[in-house]
Amino acid sequence: MTRVRRSILFMPGDSLRKITKAATQLTADAIVMDLEDGVALDRKEEARQIVTEACLSLDFGHREKLIRINPTNTSWWMDDITQTLDAKPDGYVIPKVESGPDLKKICDFLSEAEHTRGVEPHSIHLIAIIETARGVLLLPEIAGATKRLSALAFGSEDLAGDIGAIRTPEGWEVFYARSAVVTAAAAYRLDAIDTIYPNFQDPEGLKKEALFARQMGYRGKMAIHPGQIKPINQVFFPSPEEIKYAQELLEIHEKHQAEGTGAFAYKGKMVDMPMIRSAQKIIEQVTSLQSRSIHHQD
Ligand code: COA
Ligand code: MG
Numbered sequence: 001m002t003r004v005r006r007s008i009l010f011m012p013g014d015s016l017r018k019i020t021k022a023a024t025q026l027t028a029d030a031i032v033m034d035l036e037d038g039v040a041l042d043r044k045e046e047a048r049q050i051v052t053e054a055c056l057s058l059d060f061g062h063r064e065k066l067i068r069i070n071p072t073n074t075s076w077w078m079d080d081i082t083q084t085l086d087a088k089p090d091g092y093v094i095p096k097v098e099s100g101p102d103l104k105k106i107c108d109f110l111s112e113a114e115h116t117r118g119v120e121p122h123s124i125h126l127i128a129i130i131e132t133a134r135g136v137l138l139l140p141e142i143a144g145a146t147k148r149l150s151a152l153a154f155g156s157e158d159l160a161g162d163i164g165a166i167r168t169p170e171g172w173e174v175f176y177a178r179s180a181v182v183t184a185a186a187a188y189r190l191d192a193i194d195t196i197y198p199n200f201q202d203p204e205g206l207k208k209e210a211l212f213a214r215q216m217g218y219r220g221k222m223a224i225h226p227g228q229i230k231p232i233n234q235v236f237f238p239s240p241e242e243i244k245y246a247q248e249l250l251e252i253h254e255k256h257q258a259e260g261t262g263a264f265a266y267k268g269k270m271v272d273m274p275m276i277r278s279a280q281k282i283i284e285q286v287t288s289l290q291s292r293s294i295h296h297q298d
Contacts, residue, residue, distance in 0.1 A: 003064060004029045004292060005151065005191055005220040006236035007229045010068070012038040013047035019054045021226070023063060028229045029220065030064035035080050036071070036095050044076055048083040055087030062292070066127065068093035072102050081110060085117050089124065091150065096158065097128040100141035107146045122148060127193070131155025132162045136177045143188035151191035153222065154181040157198065169205070182217045194218040200225035210235040237289060237296045238282045246279035253279075 009028035011018035013035045022031045033051045035044060051067055067089045069080035073096075081092065092110070097103055106126065114121050126148045130136060136159070143152060156174045160166070165173035178195070185192035194213035197206045210221050210232050221232045238246070249266065253276050256264045263272040289295075 002288065003150070003191070004289060004294060005064070005193060007223050007232040008032060008066075008153075008193055008220055009223045009226070009229060010034050010038060010196070013051040013067070014039050014043045016050050016054060019051070020058060023054065023058045023060045023065075026226050026229055027233065028063060028223060029233075030066055031060065032066045032068050032093050032222075034068045035076070035084075036068050044070075044080075048080060052084050052087040055084070055089060065090045066093050067091075068095060069106075071096040072105055077106070078109060081106075082113055085113050085119060085124075088119065091125040091127060093127045093129065093153070095129045095155070096132050096135065097130060097142055098132055098134040099138045100145035103128060103142055103145040103149065107148055110148070124148070125150040127151040127153055129153045129155045130177070130181050131158035133159070136180050139180055139184040140187075143184045143190060149188075149190060151193055152181050152185045153193040154178050154195045154218075156195035171209070178213075179216065186217060191220070192218045194221040196222045196224050197228065198224065200228055203227065203231050207231045207235055234296065237294070238286055240296065242282055243286055246282040249275060249279040250283065 007028040008030040009022055009026060010032045011022055011034065013019070013033040019031070019033055022028060033054065035047050035051065039047045055065060067080070067084050067087075069092055070076040071094070092106075094103065094106060103126070110124060111121065113119075114124070126146070128142055128149060130139065130142070130152055131154070135142065143149070154177065156171065156178065157167070159174055159177050167173065171178070182192040194210070197209050199205060206228055213221055214236055220236050223229055223232055249271060252264065252266060253271070256262070263270060265271070
């Protein structure tokens with residue numbers, strides 16, 4: 001069954017309070033306990049312990065349990081994995097992935113660690129964050145590097161820093177990369193997860209950005225504050241108007257097929273197979289969400 005990944009909430013791995021709140025009260029689809037940039041340099045060790053303890057003692061319910069490790073160009077990433085593996089996360093989130101071999105290195109290390117710890121082989125999946133210029137350029141080899149990879153996430157803030165872009169509300173300075181990530185994800189049948197929206201007191205701006213991400217093909221968006229979860233969840237659930245329109249198109253399409261017509265006009269627009277496939281995708285997505293008792297207002 002495909003995973004539901006509308007909202008992916010991050011919190012510092014050394015904050016047991018935030019992890020507990022997220023795991024037990026908040027409605028994010030995935031919880032990412034961070035060991036990377038959300039944790040001060042002198043708290044890495046403590047964060048690993050807190051994350052492990054939290055994973056072992058809390059019931060995350062249906063929420064995906066993820067740990068973000070440090071990038072492979074640091075001295076921390078191996079300890080991040082070995083010291084948290086007993087907590088059996090659903091997956092690891094890998095920041096600043098720059099190449100296929102970069103990801104493969106983590107994969108091999110993880111396989112070895114799974115073996116020595118008696119963890120089921122290949123049971124832990126990976127999500128790669130693409131947030132450097134090099135990562136964007138080498139997207140195809142990253143996306144195809146390993147079967148463990150289940151999603152590509154786009155990180156706009158680090159990318160902007162890497163390429164020397166100045167962030168604007170419209171985001172055109174990172175548009176190429178944002179588009180490249182979602183395209184690579186589709187080509188390799190991976191989920192695409194959009195970047196964070198740092199201004200957590202601006203729900204309208206967040207909704208606008210999330211809606212655009214969905215229109216681009218993203219399946220969900222990263223969140224950094226509880227207040228961002230509901231707006232994101234709602235945007236990534238097709239609206240009642242979209243669902244109605246998709247149902248209408250599919251019904252009329254069937255009639256036209258029975259009459260031997262391919263393309264037809266509906267409400268002043270030409271409709272043919274690409275639009276029908278989009279309508280089918282919307283209905284499939286809604287059916288899949290509803291089968292898990294997830295509705296538009298959740
Ligand atoms: N996950 C879980 N709970 C969170 C949270 C998060 N990301 N952000 C805030 N909360 C909780 C707070 O603990 C507080 O709950 P409490 O009153 O029960 O303690 C409540 O939500 C309201 O928080 P608020 O006071 O509005 O925010 P704050 O000032 O405590 O925290 C941030 C602001 C930005 C520091 C915080 O949202 C945060 O840590 N975000 C994630 C940062 C991160 O992980 N960065 C790296 C990845 S990009
Ligand atoms: Mg980052």
